[in-house]
Amino acid sequence: MLTLDKVLYRQGEFSLSADFSVAPGARVAILGPSGAGKSTLLDLIAGFVVPDQGRILWQGDDLTRVAPGDRPLSLLFQDNNLFPHLTVARNVGLGLRPDLRLSADQKQAVQAALARVGLSGMGNRKPSALSGGQRSRVALARVLLRARPLMLLDEPFAALGPALKAEMLALVRELADETGASVLMVSHDPADARALAGDTILVANGVASPPRETGALFADPPAALRSYLG
Known part of the structure; x- marks a missing residue:
């Protein structure tokens, strides 16, 4: 299980807090307005930035100060690296x-x-x-x-057309099912969340909210999500 335990990160006037867990094998979308901190959340989990407060745990082990290369995760970026x-x-x-x-x-x-x-x-x-x-x-x-048991995706298919994106999301689902990896994927597209993720984290107003079931979240969106969806 991945746990962000009372995490708080600050950079100048920007701050992001997170206090939740992600179950092993879960597929979770991360949605929110531009600049809200979606990629920062992944950076915290990956170890590229260190929280000012709180801990990041995997299966009970404290990763907060562990180097990125020694964490049990793989990353996929938009430019494919x-x-x-x-x-x-x-x-x-x-x-x-x-x-x-x-x-x-x-x-x-x-x-x-x-x-x-x-x-x-x-x-x-x-x-x-x-x-x-x-x-x-x-x-x-x-x-x-x-x-690795954690797969972090930061809008890796944003530049692809709808049909090809759907194909790639289906492949991610298949690979995650085969390996048992937990998947956290940043996206600007609600359709990506519906296609891939059983749960969704909303990042808005300085808070990464605990995961909610994706269908229920869209059926009864909080004010921040309604504002984002327009």
Whole structure:
């Protein structure tokens, strides 16, 4: 279980508080107006920023001061974080070893991950030779290979068209179901929350609210969500 225990983060006039838990295997959307702190919430969980108060726990272990690379999570950003000078296979292999000194078994695992996301035979291509959707699949293959129990997504499919976005969200659902990973996904699109997430966290007015069942939240939205939805 992921727990944010009375967390408070301040930066100048900006502040964000969070006090909730996310169950193992949950799929949770993070919605709210621009600048409210959605990405900051992910940064706190990932360890890129440190709270001024409170603790961040995973399965009861305190992660608050643990370095990002030592936390049990993988991240997926909008730009997919691919290195243009590396092949697809080597970009995926970074999920196993940053020095890319992969064993034969690890190289086979890379090919298996690429096959799982529908990119068989594309390991020798460079990211520039791929479509936007294919680059997203490369990033997902790397996440799959890392096999971490937490998956953090910061609007990774925002640049894709509706049909391709729906396809990628379905693939995330499948991978999360297969691995048992908990998923937290920032989005500006309520349709993403409905498509992926059983629960939704609303970030507004300096507070990341505890997760609520997505359908119930949209059926009876609080004032901050009504204002955001327009």
